Amino acid sequence: MGYAKVLVGVLFLFIAVATTSAAFTCTTNTTTTNSTCRSLIDYVPVNNTNLFAVQSLFQIKRFHDLLGANDFSTSTSPNQTLPAKQRIKIPFSCRCENGTGVSDKPPVYTVKEGDVGLYNIAFFTFSNVVTYPEIAKFNRLPNPDKIMVGQNLSIPLPCSCDEVDGVEVVHYGHVVESGSSVDKIAAEYGTTPAILLQLNNMTNASQLQADQVLDVPLKATTSTAQPPPNFTCSATTKSTCHSLVDYVSPNTTVLSTIQSLFQIMRFHDLFGANGFPTSTSPNETLQAQQRIKIPFNCRCENGTGVSDRAPVYTVIKDDGLYHIAAEIFSNLVTYQEIAKVNGITDPNNITIGQELWIPLPCSCDEVEGVKVVHYGHVVESGSSVDKIAMEYGTTPAILLKLNGITNASELQANQVLDVPQRFLPFTSRHSLC
Numbered sequence: 273m274g275y276a277k278v279l280v281g282v283l284f285l286f287i288a289v290a291t292t293s294a295a296f297t298c299t300t301n302t303t304t305t306n307s308t309c310r311s312l313i314d315y316v317p318v319n320n321t322n323l324f325a326v327q328s329l330f331q332i333k334r335f336h337d338l339l340g341a342n343d344f345s346t347s348t349s350p351n352q353t354l355p356a357k358q359r360i361k362i363p364f365s366c367r368c369e370n371g372t373g374v375s376d377k378p379p380v381y382t383v384k385e386g387d388v389g390l391y392n393i394a395f396f397t398f399s400n401v402v403t404y405p406e407i408a409k410f411n412r413l414p415n416p417d418k419i420m421v422g423q424n425l426s427i428p429l430p431c432s433c434d435e436v437d438g439v440e441v442v443h444y445g446h447v448v449e450s451g452s453s454v455d456k457i458a459a460e461y462g463t464t465p466a467i468l469l470q471l472n473n474m475t476n477a478s479q480l481q482a483d484q485v486l487d488v489p490l491k492a493t494t495s496t497a498q499p500p501p502n503f504t505c506s507a508t509t510k511s512t513c514h515s516l517v518d519y520v521s522p523n524t525t526v527l528s529t530i531q532s533l534f535q536i537m538r539f540h541d542l543f544g545a546n547g548f549p550t551s552t553s554p555n556e557t558l559q560a561q562q563r564i565k566i567p568f569n570c571r572c573e574n575g576t577g578v579s580d581r582a583p584v585y586t587v588i589k590d591d592g593l594y595h596i597a598a599e600i601f602s603n604l605v606t607y608q609e610i611a612k613v614n615g616i617t618d619p620n621n622i623t624i625g626q627e628l629w630i631p632l633p634c635s636c637d638e639v640e641g642v643k644v645v646h647y648g649h650v651v652e653s654g655s656s657v658d659k660i661a662m663e664y665g666t667t668p669a670i671l672l673k674l675n676g677i678t679n680a681s682e683l684q685a686n687q688v689l690d691v692p693q694r695f696l697p698f699t700s701r702h703s704l705c
Contacts, residue, residue, distance in 0.1 A: 296430040296443065296487050297473075298366070298373030308376045308620055310594070311366040311431035312341060313445030313485070314359045316399045323360075324350035329397070330362050331379040336595040337363045345522075359447060363594070365620045366431035366443070373443070374410070375429035376620070383423045390416050393425065401445060401485055402427055430485060436467060441489035450482040461488050501604070501633035501648060501688040502676045505570075505577035512580055515570035515634035516545060517648030517688070518563045520602050527564075528554035533600075534566050535583040541567045563650060570634035570646070577646075578613065578631035587626040593619045596628065604648065604688060605631055633688060639670060644692035653685040664691050 300309075315326065323338065327350065332338050339348055341363040354360060367376035387393055390404035390413075408416035410428040419425070432443040446457065454477040458465045465477060471487045474480070519530065527542065531554070536542050543552055545567040558564060571580040585596060593607035593616070611619045613631045622628070635646040649660065657680040661668045668680060674690045677683065 296373050296432045296445070297371060297471075298368035298432040298434055299371060300368040300433040308365045308367050308618055309431075309433035310442050310619070311364055311373075311375070311429075311433075311445070312361045312442060312490070313364070313401055313429055313431070314447035315362050315401060316357055316359045316447055317354060318396050318399060319356050321354050321356075322350070323348070323352050323354060326354060326360060326362070329379065329381075330364065332363065334590050334592045334595055336590070336599050337592055340594060340598045361444070362429070364429055364431070366433055368433045373431040373433060375427070375431060378410075378426045378428050381425045381427055383419050383421050383425065385421055387419070387421075390419060390425075398427060399447075400483065401447070402429060430487075432487060436463075436471070436489040439491075441491060444488045444490050446486045446488040448480060448482055448484045448486055452480070452482075453477065454480055457486065457488060461490060463489055501690070503577055503633040503635045503646065503648070503690050504575060504674075504676075505572035505635045505637055506575060507572035507636055511636050512569050512571050513634075513636035514645050515568055515577075515579070515632075515636075515648070516565045516645060516693075517568070517604055517632050517634070518650035519566050519604065520561055520563045520650055520686075521558055522560060522599055522602060524560045525558050526554065527552070527556045527558060530558065530564060530566070533583065533585075534568065536567065565647070566632070568632060568634070570632075570636055572636045577634040577636055579634060581629060583630050583632075585628045585630050587622050587624055587628065589624055591622065591624075593622060596630075601630055602650075603686065605633065633690075635690060639666075639674070639692045642694065644694055647691045647693050649689045649691040651683060651685055651687045651689055655683070655685075656680065657683055660689065660691060664693060666692055 315330070317326070323335075327335055327338055335350060338360075339345070341361045365376040366373045381393060381397065383393070387397075390407050394400060394402055394404040394407055404416060406428055407413075407425055411425050413419070430445055434443070435441065444461070446461070448457070454465045454468050454474075458468055467489065468486065469475070469477065471489065480486070519534070521530070527539075530536075531539055531542055539554060540550070542548075542564075543550060545565040568582065569580040570577045585600070587596075593610055597603065597605055597607040597610055607619055609631055610616070610628055614628050616622065633648055637646070638644065647664070649664070651660070657668045657671050657677075661671055670692065671689065672678070672680065674692065683689070
């Protein structure tokens, strides 16, 4: 019921550096339809905790989003321990306003007994990803030295939605480790020292400090690992054709569930695409991480190919576009592509029962004058362009050209590669709707 006070003047003798705010700018026009974007920020807990506690603290609606942001297995338990000082990436929505970016619908923290002031909350509870003056300003507190038990405080996490050098990125609030450098961080996250200095309003790399929250631009894909599929379709008229794509189930499942998820009308088509005997049961088990080929119809339009208005996924409780793209459909499509084809202006706002067309990547183009079936092959760890070309009867040069790859060393595990195939069992034995 009383006030909790903090002697800010005294504390400044010890933590002046710690209250330096993160230098995120955001010039994106919020009057446009896409006024929010995905963002990430490091959280380094002071004490041992678990994933559920982190999810609750930052009010991450879907546990899958926390798992995806950190490349954790979908089987990871919410009770998994997170040791003190171990960093974890926090996914959240960012909104640009008045030249800066802050979390859209920021986490709300309720002041408890023992909270000795805003500094305690900013530094110890939220590991200084936000400063106490920023919390005070955002919550319009006339006196940051006075907060009440039970008072709700919005925590404005720093972020941005700006493009970098004309490219859409995910702005990642990276907490700088002791002994790190601008050069090391740039090399690790695929950017340049010059971009990091410019984004963070730094004139010299020597200004970098341990525990500083640095704005690091990441390529805006559904995963920090692989690039999105790069299928082209140059047909001048609208046309359809047969296509295939690998599906690598994140969990153990059965064939009938796969058939339902991808809305394959005839079970025989799934058999034919995978060379299964016709006696195979719909209840046949598919192990987690076991791949299966999905047959579907492709439509060419506007220079690209996507599945012909199917499959359609119905949103259920706790779903999000990122989760649907990355976890349910195993990164065969990005959340941005799902949003685009379904006319979704805010990817963070979908509703239970909403039907979403999942635009699987494909093509109907001939290859060197020969009609082929374009197969979206999910690259296995340790594979190579040469191995894939040999296995599927094509050449490394064709694979590189089809996929817009300049060098075979660019190939990444789990990448969806456009592989042309001339003869497939399902195209001769069964027809697709």
